[in-house]
Amino acid sequence: MFSLVCHVSPEIKPPQNIPDRRETAYETLGVDPFADYPEISSAWRQLSEETHPDRIGHDKFQEYYSIQSAYYNIYIDPRRCAYDQSRGIQGKWADKVKECDEMLLAYTRALAQKDRERAQAREAKAREEDKTFEDDTTEEMSGSRQAVIRKSSIILDIPPSHKEKVVASDEPEAVSVELNQPGNENAAEKDLGTRFREAEERLANRAREGLSLVR
Structure with missing residues (x-):
């Protein structure tokens, strides 16, 4: 018969806890x-x-x-x-525990107030920048629209004093103009194709005369 022998290892003591001594x-x-x-x-x-x-x-x-x-x-x-x-x-x-607590509370509130003021200043600056951008964009779009009207008036030989409504299509030269002036009822009754052909004829005549077209 075989006997089972238990080998017990010697007791291992855990290392003693050494306090964490950090430099102050x-x-x-x-x-x-x-x-x-x-x-x-x-x-x-x-x-x-x-x-x-x-x-x-x-x-x-x-x-x-x-x-x-x-x-x-x-x-x-x-x-x-x-x-x-x-x-x-x-x-x-x-x-001075109580005095320290009161001081910390006042200090924390002061920091929070400064953070709020900085956030409000950033928001006000952002709003001002957005407003400036919108104003610049509106002015630029208005200027572009007026430039289109002036160029279209020159191409179609329209006096600048007339009130016009310009509608641009996908084709560069396809521009129709409605003149809001007395005595032009017949022109208003013409269909879009007729007015377009008349505009092309005027452009061809001006080209033959050697006038430069403003695009």
């Missing part, structure tokens, strides 16, 4: 948690100059980025108090 913004800038703004600003400027990528090389950008992030978190009181309380830093805002 104050440590990055080398200032005390109770430091005032002038001291924080001075340290930030000096470190920014020393670690700028243009000075030490762009491959060492991380250190410069860490300094900018640290300064961003604590350079104004609303962000600084939120940063200190979220990380339990014993500093300027350690025992």
Whole structure:
């Protein structure tokens, strides 16, 4: 008979939890948690100059980025108090929870108001640009329409003082004109083909006379 032997491996203990000890913004800038703004600003400027990528090389950008992030978190009181309380830093805002909350609320509302004002300004600018575009387009279309009427009047030998209604078809020269003037009732009764033939005859006569046609 064969016996089954259980081999038990020795107990493996899990690694002990090591607290995540990240450098604080104050440590990055080398200032005390109770430091005032002038001291924080001075340290930030000096470190920014020393670690700028243009000075030490762009491959060492991380250190410069860490300094900018640290300064961003604590350079104004609303962000600084939120940063200190979220990380339990014993500093300027350690025992001022209520004051910090009120400051954060006012700061958030101010930011929201600025965002609304910027959005309204963008909308007003967009509306003004749309209106300007519509006005320019209308003026351009009106100018083109008047140019067509003037050219058609010259081609068909119509005095510019007459009131005309020009209707253009798919054919370049197929233009019919209705003259709204007294004593022209017979012309109004003519069919479109007759008026078209008369227009062609006038064009042919003018070509024979050596006059240039305006198209």
